[in-house]
Amino acid sequence: xxxxxxxxxxxxxxxxxxxxxxxxxRRGVPLFHARLSVPAGASEDPRGKAGLAQFTADLLxxxxxxxxxxxxxxxxxxxxxxxxxxxxxxxxxxxLTVPGDLSRHALDALLEVALEPSFPENEVASARRRTxxxxxxxxxxxxxxxxxxxxxxxxxxxxPYGHPAHGFRRDVETFQRExxxxxxxxxxxxxxxxxxxxxxxxxxxxxxxxxxxxLQVKWPSDARRAPLDFASLPRQGMRALVWHKPDSTQAQVxxxxxxxxxxxxxxxxxxxxxxxxxxxxxxxLVDAIRVDRGLSYSVSTRLLMARHAGLSVFASFxxxxxxxxxxxxxxxxxxxxxRTGPSDEALTKAKSYLSGLxxxxxxxxxxxxxxxxxxxxxGLGVNHLATYRSRLxxxxxxxxxxxxxxxxxxxxxxxxxxxxxxxxxxKALADLCPVxxxxxxxLA
Amino acid sequence: xxLDERDxxxxxxxxxxxxxxxxxxxxxxxxxxxxxxxxVGSRNERxxxxxxxxxxxxxxxxxxxxxxxxxxxxxxxxxxxxxxxYTSTDVTAYYEDFASEALPLVLDLxxxxxxxxxxxxxxLQREREVVKEERRFRNDNDLDGMMDxxxxxxxxxxxxxxxxxxxWMSDLNRITRADCERYFRTYYAPNNCTVVLVGxxxxxxxxxxxxxxxxxxxxxDPPPEVPTGEPPQKGERRAFxxxxxxxxxxxxxxxxxxxxxxxxxxxxxxxxxxxxxxxARLKRALVYEQELCVDANVYFGWRIDPGLFHVSLxxxxxxxxxxxxxxxxAELARLGDEPLSEAELQRAKNFVRSGLLRGLxxxxxxxxxxxxxxxxxxxxxxxxxxxxxxxxxxxxxxQRVARKTFAAHRRNLVTLMPGELPEGVQA
Numbered sequence: 001x002x003x004x005x006x007x008x009x010x011x012x013x014x015x016x017x018x019x020x021x022x023x024x025x026r027r028g029v030p031l032f033h034a035r036l037s038v039p040a041g042a043s044e045d046p047r048g049k050a051g052l053a054q055f056t057a058d059l060l061x062x063x064x065x066x067x068x069x070x071x072x073x074x075x076x077x078x079x080x081x082x083x084x085x086x087x088x089x090x091x092x093x094x095x096l097t098v099p100g101d102l103s104r105h106a107l108d109a110l111l112e113v114a115l116e117p118s119f120p121e122n123e124v125a126s127a128r129r130r131t132x133x134x135x136x137x138x139x140x141x142x143x144x145x146x147x148x149x150x151x152x153x154x155x156x157x158x159x160p161y162g163h164p165a166h167g168f169r170r171d172v173e174t175f176q177r178e179x180x181x182x183x184x185x186x187x188x189x190x191x192x193x194x195x196x197x198x199x200x201x202x203x204x205x206x207x208x209x210x211x212x213x214x215l216q217v218k219w220p221s222d223a224r225r226a227p228l229d230f231a232s233l234p235r236q237g238m239r240a241l242v243w244h245k246p247d248s249t250q251a252q253v254x255x256x257x258x259x260x261x262x263x264x265x266x267x268x269x270x271x272x273x274x275x276x277x278x279x280x281x282x283x284x285l286v287d288a289i290r291v292d293r294g295l296s297y298s299v300s301t302r303l304l305m306a307r308h309a310g311l312s313v314f315a316s317f318x319x320x321x322x323x324x325x326x327x328x329x330x331x332x333x334x335x336x337x338x339r340t341g342p343s344d345e346a347l348t349k350a351k352s353y354l355s356g357l358x359x360x361x362x363x364x365x366x367x368x369x370x371x372x373x374x375x376x377x378x379g380l381g382v383n384h385l386a387t388y389r390s391r392l393x394x395x396x397x398x399x400x401x402x403x404x405x406x407x408x409x410x411x412x413x414x415x416x417x418x419x420x421x422x423x424x425x426x427k428a429l430a431d432l433c434p435v436x437x438x439x440x441x442x443l444a
Numbered sequence: 445x446x447l448d449e450r451d452x453x454x455x456x457x458x459x460x461x462x463x464x465x466x467x468x469x470x471x472x473x474x475x476x477x478x479x480x481x482x483x484v485g486s487r488n489e490r491x492x493x494x495x496x497x498x499x500x501x502x503x504x505x506x507x508x509x510x511x512x513x514x515x516x517x518x519x520x521x522x523x524x525x526x527x528x529x530y531t532s533t534d535v536t537a538y539y540e541d542f543a544s545e546a547l548p549l550v551l552d553l554x555x556x557x558x559x560x561x562x563x564x565x566x567x568l569q570r571e572r573e574v575v576k577e578e579r580r581f582r583n584d585n586d587l588d589g590m591m592d593x594x595x596x597x598x599x600x601x602x603x604x605x606x607x608x609x610x611x612w613m614s615d616l617n618r619i620t621r622a623d624c625e626r627y628f629r630t631y632y633a634p635n636n637c638t639v640v641l642v643g644x645x646x647x648x649x650x651x652x653x654x655x656x657x658x659x660x661x662x663x664x665d666p667p668p669e670v671p672t673g674e675p676p677q678k679g680e681r682r683a684f685x686x687x688x689x690x691x692x693x694x695x696x697x698x699x700x701x702x703x704x705x706x707x708x709x710x711x712x713x714x715x716x717x718x719x720x721x722x723x724a725r726l727k728r729a730l731v732y733e734q735e736l737c738v739d740a741n742v743y744f745g746w747r748i749d750p751g752l753f754h755v756s757l758x759x760x761x762x763x764x765x766x767x768x769x770x771x772x773x774a775e776l777a778r779l780g781d782e783p784l785s786e787a788e789l790q791r792a793k794n795f796v797r798s799g800l801l802r803g804l805x806x807x808x809x810x811x812x813x814x815x816x817x818x819x820x821x822x823x824x825x826x827x828x829x830x831x832x833x834x835x836x837x838x839x840x841x842x843q844r845v846a847r848k849t850f851a852a853h854r855r856n857l858v859t860l861m862p863g864e865l866p867e868g869v870q871a
Contacts, residue, residue, distance in 0.1 A: 005473070028472065029805050061722065069732070073723025078787065080794025082721045097802060129735060133760040136690045137738045140587050246688045247865050250580040280526060281517040291514060294573030297581055319580055349522040356524015356543030359473040364805040
C-alpha cells in the first residue's frame with residue numbers, strides 16, 4: 001500500500017515585499033541550509049546577450065558594496081562551505097550549507113552577495129575572459145556540448161529558453177559592467193523571489209531568523225517586467241545536425257522533441273510513461289539497446305520540464321561503427337511506444353519504481369529546499385510533493401498511453417543531434433533525414 | 445568536535461562464514477539503503493585480465509539461480525528500488541536504495557547472487573561490449589580519462605595501480621568465462637564482504653533474515669596477497685599526449701602514503717587548502733590572479749596501498765604550458781616553505797568537517813561512509829573521531845607533509861598537447 005510522504009514541519013509566508021519565505025525543520029545532522037531563488041534565469045537574457053544571467057550570477061561573488069572578491073571568499077569559505085550558484089532557465093539560485101551554529105552568519109553572507117554586488121570593472125573584464133575561455137574549453141567535453149546543443153536546437157533561437165545558460169561567444173564578448181548592473185537591478189526582485197531555510201530549529205524560529213536578517217539588506221528593484229513570449233514554433237519533418245569533433249571513436253546521440261512544462265496536466269502520466277520508456281535500468285530502451293544488443297553503456301529518456309515549456313530527450317552514445325544501428329533501434333522502439341504506450345506490467349513497475357524512489361529526493365537539506373522552492377515557484381505548491389505518491393498511483397493506462405503518444409522523442413519535427421566525427425555522422429544518417437554537419441567550434 | 449556515537453547507533457555483527465554486517469536504523473523516511481562492499485578492485489588484478497573487477501561488477505546484474513537474467517533490476521524496480529555499483533582500485537561496492545517494505549526482496553536478491561551467480565558466454569559477450577563502450581566514453585574520448593590513465597602508468601611501475609580500473613581494451617577482449625568464474629570464487633565469498641544496511645527497518649528482524657539468507661553461503665579461501673612492491677621514485681617523470689583539443693592541460697601526481705597512514709589526514713587538509721572553494725590557493729592564484737587556467741582541481745582519495753595526490757589544470761586557450769607548470773610548482777613549494785595562516789588552516793578544517801557532515805545527510809551517504817571506514821580503516825567508528833583528528837593537525841604538519849610529498853624528484857606530469865593524432869595512430 002503506497003502512502004503519501006508527510007513533509008517535515010514547515011511554514012510558508014508571503015512577505016509584504018513579495019518575497020516568499022519557506023522554513024523547514026529537519027532534525028538529525030546539525031546542518032543549516034539557505035537557498036535564495038530570484039527570477040533571473042537564462043530565459044531573462046536580453047536578445048543578443050545570451051549568457052548574461054549566468055555571467056551576472058557568477059559576478060555576484062566577485063565583490064560587494066562591503067568587500068572585494070577576496071573578502072567575499074573569506075566571508076563564505078571561512079565557514080567551510082562553497083557558495084552554490086545555479087542558473088536554470090527560469091531562476092538564478094544561490095545557496096549555502098553550513099554547520100547549524102553558523103546559520104545567522106550564513107544568511108548574512110548569502111543576502112549580501114545576492115543583493116549588494118558591486119560589479120567592479122576589473123572583475124567584469126576578468127570574468128568575461130574566464131567565460132570565453134570556458135566556452136572554448138567546454139568543447140572538449142562531448143556531454144557538455146550535447147547539453148548546449150539540446151536547448152539551442154530543441155527550443156529554437158527565437159524562444160526565451162533557446163540558448164544555453166552560459167551563452168555564446170559572440171554575445172559574451174560584448175558584456176560590460178553596465179549589462180551586469182542593469183540585469184541585476186531589474187531582475188533581482190523580491191517579487192517572484194523565494195528564500196528557503198532548512199535547519200534543526202522550529203519553523204517559526206527559522207522564519208524569525210530569516211526576517212531579522214532580511215532587515216539588514218535592501219532589494220535592488222521592485223520593477224515589474226513584461227512577460228516573455230514562450231510560444232513554440234511548430235516544426236515539420238525530421239532533421240539531423242552533426243557537430244564535428246575530430247578523431248572521435250564514439251558518437252554522442254540526442255533525439256529531441258518538444259515536451260511539457262511542469263504545470264502541464266500531462267505531468268504525472270508523462271513522468272510515468274517516460275520511466276517505462278527510458279528511466280531506470282529495466283526500461284524498454286535500456287533493454288533493447290544496452291541489455292539485448294550491448295550497443296551502449298548509457299541509455300535514457302528524460303522530460304526536461306521548465307516553467308513554461310519543456311523538451312523530451314533521448315540520450316545515448318555508441319561507437320562509430322554502430323551509430324546507425326543505435327539510431328534505428330531507438331527510433332523504431334520509440335515510434336512503436338508512441339502507438340502503444342507502456343504495457344500493464346511496465347506501467348505498474350514504473351509507478352512502483354517512481355513511488356519508492358520519491359522520498360530519496362527529499363532526504364538532504366539541499367534537495368528538500370530545492371524541491372519545495374521549485375514547487376512553489378512553478379505554481380504547483382507544496383501539495384505537489386505531499387500528494388506525489390498518490391497521484392502517481394492514480395495514473396491510468398489510457399492516460400499513460402496518451403502521454404506516450406504526445407511526448408515520444410521520435411515524432412514529426414524531431415531533431416537528431418550527433419556529436420562526433422562529421423563524416424561518420426553524415427554517412428550514418430544520410431538516408432534517414434536531411435543532415436547538416438558543422439564544426440564543433442560553432443557551438444562556443 | 446567528535447561526532448556523537450549516540451547519533452549513529454550502529455549494530456555490528458558477524459556471521460559464522462565471515463560476512464560482516466553493520467546495521468543503522470533510522471525511521472525518518474520510509475526508505476533504506478543496502479551496501480555490499482567486496483574487498484576487491486583493480487589492485488587484485490594482473491596483466492592480461494586488467495579490467496576484470498569492473499567487468500565482473502557488470503556481470504553481477506546478469507542473473508543467478510533464483511533470479512534469472514534481467515530479473516535483478518526488474519524485481520527491484522518493481523518494488524520501488526534502484527541499484528548501482530562502482531569499482532575502484534581497492535573495492536567493489538553494490539548498493540540498493542529502496543522503499544523500506546522492499547527490504548526482504550533486496551536481501552534475497554543480494555544473497556542469491558552472492559551464493560549462485562550465473563556466468564554464461566552470451567551475457568559475458570554482451571557485457572564486454574557495454575564495458576568497451578564505457579571505456580570509450582570515460583577514457584578514449586575523454587581528456588581527463590585519457591590523462592588519468594597515462595598518469596597512473598607513469599607514476600606506478602610495479603603496483604597494479606598502474607593500469608586503469610576499466611582495464612586496457614585488449615584485455616577486455618581477452619577475459620574469458622573461466623577467468624570470471626575463478627574471480628567470483630576468489631573474491632565474492634562472504635568472508636570478503638561487509639554488508640551495511642541503513643534506514644527504516646527493524647534491526648532484529650533484518651538480522652534474522654540476513655542470517656537465514658547469507659548464513660548458508662560457504663566461506664572462501666583468503667584472497668591472495670597483492671604484490672605491493674613499488675620501487676622508490678628517483679626522479680621526475682613526464683608523459684605527453686597529442687590529441688585534438690582546444691587547449692593544453694596538465695595532470696600531475698605525487699605518490700602518497702597508504703590511506704590508513706595518519707599523513708593521509710594531513711593531505712586531506714592540503715587538498716582543501718589548495719582547491720576547495722574559489723578562494724583556495726590554487727584557484728585564487730592560477731584561475732583568478734594569473735588567469736592561466738579555466739579550472740584547477742585537486743583530488744586525493746585514500747587507497748589501501750600507497751596512492752597518488754592528483755592536481756589537474758585545464759589551461760586557458762593560448763597559455764604556454766610551461767608558464768602554468770612553473771606557477772603550479774611555485775604554489776606547491778609555498779606550502780612547504782611557509783606555514784598556512786591560522787585562518788587558512790581553520791578554513792581547510794571547516795571544509796573537511798562540513799563535507800563529512802554533508803555526506804551523512806542521506807541513508808546512502810551514511811551507509812557508504814560506514815562501509816568505507818570498515819574497508820579502509822578497519823572499523824566504522826573511525827569516522828566519529830575524524831573531526832577531532834583533523835582539528836589536532838597543525839600548520840607544521842602540513843609543511844612537513846607538503847615538503848615530503850611535493851619534492852621535485854617525486855613529480856609525475858602528463859601534458860596534453862593539442863593537435864592531430866600522430867600519424868599512423870588510430871583514434
